Amino acid sequence: MDQELKIELGKQGVVVTTIEELYNWGRRSSVWPMNFGLACCAIEMIATTMARYDLARFGAEVFRPSPRQADLMIISGTVTKKMAPQVVRLYNQMGEPRYVIAMGACAISGGPFKQGYNVLKGIDRYIPVDVHIPGCPPRPEALLEAFMLLQKKIDAQSLTGPDRPRHLNADAIGEFPVPEPGAHDLEPSSNQGVWPCPVVIR
């Protein structure tokens, strides 16, 4: 709908909207994160929810202790190879629509521990990540920025068509394979469906 016409109608006391807008507005204004922290980034995440940064302004103050009630998973910290299967399993247990923010250098790539024997080189190898935040740890402002970015993404999702969100697409994969702890490494070492190995251009 034409934006100017909408404003004009608004001046006349007529509110015009679409189901899509209303639906997405409702979704983005009540994204409940999961109560779940992995390392020092979790401290920044906790700070973000407290009075000074106040994540409640965005409708996301309700941290749910159960994955069944959560919409957003904030991977806040180092994902060890021992923890990765549990993280994927928790993600599988979340109901759609669900989103993931990978917070901090470790969660997006392994960070300072990247070459360590026990650290996963980024959680995006197993589950789809919507927003990556670099930083070690990222400041609460960065998490707020990522959160606003996620809200923009939710707002822009159309409910029909090929790019509709996963929960409205019956063919979309709902469950992601949980890696098995093997003799030398996690098996498989990445989910190629989620993470096709990126090409580095030099």
Added chain:
Amino acid sequence: MALPGGDSVKAGNEGNKGIRQQEQILKTIEEIKAAIEAAVPGAGVEIINNPSPSAQHSLLLSPATALDVARFLRDDAELAFDLLSNVTGVDWPDKEIAEKIKVKRSVKKLVEGIEQEVDEEVEEVRKRIEPGYLESVYHLYSIAKGRGPLVLRMRTTNRTDKVELPSFTFLWRSAEFQEREIFDLYGIVYTGHPDLRRLLMWEGFKDHPMRKDYVEPDDFEYEPTAHDEVLKRAEAHRQSLPTGQEGAAAV
């Protein structure tokens, strides 16, 4: 090793208190060794000197008598090492040692026009392999006497199959998790440990990541900022891919 102490000295004025205190409680590592040998017959304790300025010498225990020695160090009223603050592992891989040895050989030589057999000293380089071992290092303190650390070491026979050492968990409970960690990362098997499972890695993991010869799994498919060792591994990973797929994992 001088073990600074906190034995209180009741007599004496302020002036020479410090000196007297030192005289009374200075227990060198030699003294501790002598005390052990008097209490535990056939203890087989060796002193390993530390040539660095810290001069933190340590005692090498033989695994057969280590438990008796440790119990003595804990229970003796004079020593009273009641706190085990740290347990760690060290991996000593097989060492190749090249030695120059002078060998006498008889060589035919022309001496003054006549061919003669002459003995000659020749330097020869001989290589031998010194077998490696795993080492477990304990740091003991005495809270009662205000002393420490006393460093104990124990060595396994080799790095492959004879890797058992006695556990100190029943003497100091603080050893429990640290010995599990060493079992996990170095592969030392502590006999008598109540709950010897891997601590940091998962059950079913086969390697010991802190050993010098540990090879990490080949997951170098995506290394956007590779350099040095990582760059080599990433290149090697790219070479190992079947032809036609190298582009997908460009480094």
